[in-house]
Amino acid sequence: MQTLPIPSPSRGAAAVPAIVVTGFGKDYDDFTAVHGLTFSVDAGEIVGLVGANGAGKTTTLRALAGLLRPSRGAVCIAGHDLAKEPLPAKRALAYLPDTSHPYELLTVREHLQFTALAYGVRDAAARLGPLLEELELSGKTDAIASTLSRGMTQKLALACAFLRQPRAVVLDEPLTGLDPLGIRRIKESIRRRAAEGTAFLLSSHLLELVEAICDRVLIIHRGRLLEYGTLAQIRDRASVTAETSLEDTFFAITERHAQRAAAPPQP
């Protein structure tokens, strides 16, 4: 398989964390979805965002992508404050929602052409072939998006994200709808790009996946940050053994938090 040449980020760029979230909070009318979340994702790092349904994962990822405006705190992408410099910040970040909705009437090639135009990708033509091959889309370039399977649609969204070589990629449930081979390919793609310097923040309910590919894990529960660190650090703080899976560790942490929240306040 032909491999895609990915330039490493410059030293100066690498020195700035790809994603910095400081005291991020999001309120809706009578409900606070996220309370003061603070974390950062360095270049070349893969961070997993883990939490139950309604924990605030999608709200956080959408705020990172600029779809939601934070009620409190700040989001910086590649050193650009998303509120003050939205355009450079957005250029540096790629966001993939949990369910991809491509333009039903455009072909795979037209989606990539549009991405190249929108983000000013100069050598798009040269990158296209290897990228399509890597994501097994070579035979589908002229296929209308509405004829693609869900897995292929997901791969098309990834191709659009990878084509422009962003500094950071935010993925919401990236492996939904993929077959086992597809899952392996995408995992390899993510690892390879991370090794080249791209930062990844991915949310997933597949805790085995998070355990397998993530350098650090962020556990949120009801909009609050419960844990953030390497798996070893989290296990250590949760007082579980080194062999305990992320799934068991996650349940141990969330259950302890629930018990603490339910306990009557100390006099």
Add this chain to the structure above:
Amino acid sequence: MNPALVFLFVALLKQRTRRLFQALRRPAPLLGTLSAAVTLGWIYHLYRRESALGELLQPVALTGYALVMLAGSVLKGFLQRGLAFDLPDVEFLFPGPFAQRHLIFYRLAPNYLYAVVAGLVFGVLFNAQLDHPILAVASLIAFQIICFHVAAGMAIFGGSLSEPAFYTTRWLLLGLVALSIALYARTALLIHLLPGFLSAEATPWLFYPAVNLSRLGGASGLRDTIWAWTQSNLETGAVGAQTGWRVALCFAALAVAALGSFAWLGRLRMDVLEASLKPSERIAESRRQAQQGRYRLAKLESAWSLLGAAAEWPIFHGAGAVVWKNLTVAWRSRRELALALAFTLLLTLPWFLALPGDDNGDLRRFVIPLAIGFLPALLQQSLPFDFRIDGLQLPSLRGLPARPLTIVMAAIAAPTLFCLALQLLSLGLLAGGSGLFLSWMPDLFREAGPENTRFPVSTLAWAAFGFPVMTVGVTATWNLHYLVSAAQRAASPGAPKSGGAFGTLTIVLFTVAVFAPAVWLFERLPHWGWKPIAAPVALVTQLAVDYALLCLLARRFERCESDART
């Protein structure tokens, strides 16, 4: 606009056009479109020089349309609570490096295209009645663009408000729109729905050109100056005799307003993206449900049902269960019912006001009963409590232990009953309420007597038989259309959905066609000397057509399962 967005817009437009022509390559849509085009073209050819068409372009009417369009844009935009984008736009454009004004412009681009097409259609239709067709078409295009800008601005404004503020503003806006319409009715149509003290001296100026210059002149300061200026121009022939410059001035004003409103939209400081997420998702969900063949009800109001205990009644057993199910859904969809009621009252109001002036009795004998008889055709979209709510569950209804014809009749029972109830309400209001209205407001109809509001017994008897027959005809026709579409969807899920508008147009024409034999007989029999039997024969003919429609519907329904399997 951003080059990437231009590329996207052009690529999508190209593909949509291609799909439309692809759809027309299939015989059914082609025949439907051709028949609709030929019928409409023929009707246009017959009536293009009718003076009634010219009446539609009178200043009073034009001002009324403009007011309704503007008020509709304000309300539609505000109630949408955010600019609705397609989901791919949310995924590809929102996180992209696009300025807010570029996204707004991209979102409005199809509307601009629509405005141009609608303007051209207007120009073709009313060419014979227009002195300056090019300027008139350009003015209409500019006005539509202003309406789109207003709707977009109100949508963004509505989306930026908190929940309580939104609901308060909604009532304020509704009140403002109602007040504007009532002021227009008082000023331009002389219908005094509002007491005089509410109508300020300057109000007529709001509705120019519905209120002519002489009436404006009758009403001081600035007005006197303008009046004197227009009078002097009238004398020199600059106004009135030469309407060209007035139309040009009107176009110039509208064009400046269109550009100004766009500049205003581009400078809005509100967050378009966040406010757009919810409406975009909501609209995508309704489209998804529509593609599955499920009519989307606004909202289930409550889980409680008045009909809970009624489920035990024998009438609701077997095929009757379908009636019970549809009535339960209807009970929980009170917004749809309220809309149908509001629509009925709105359509009854003009008759209510016109009835006391009906000296020769034509309205009471013929026009009003016929209009109420056709009410179900207008209520179809508001009362989808038939096969339209079944969607993917449609084939499973075939498992019911009843004959297809019985199931079909049960399925259309709920909307038929609601239509009949609304027809009865409309007729009852006109028959009973109009007399009361006349006695309360005798000044409004000085020459009207109580006899002007009484419906002949023969008409009421005709309505008792005619309304059910007409309602069943309309409901059966629309459900037939629905079942045929469901079968097509099941047979080819990836089939292009373009041509839907033509499909709807075809079914509207078909709805008219199912009444053609009865209407024709009703009209021809008196000419052949058989006047006394004209009404009964027409009624029996329509009954036969209804039965044929129901049999066709039952047959179509029987084939649903195999269609779904295909």
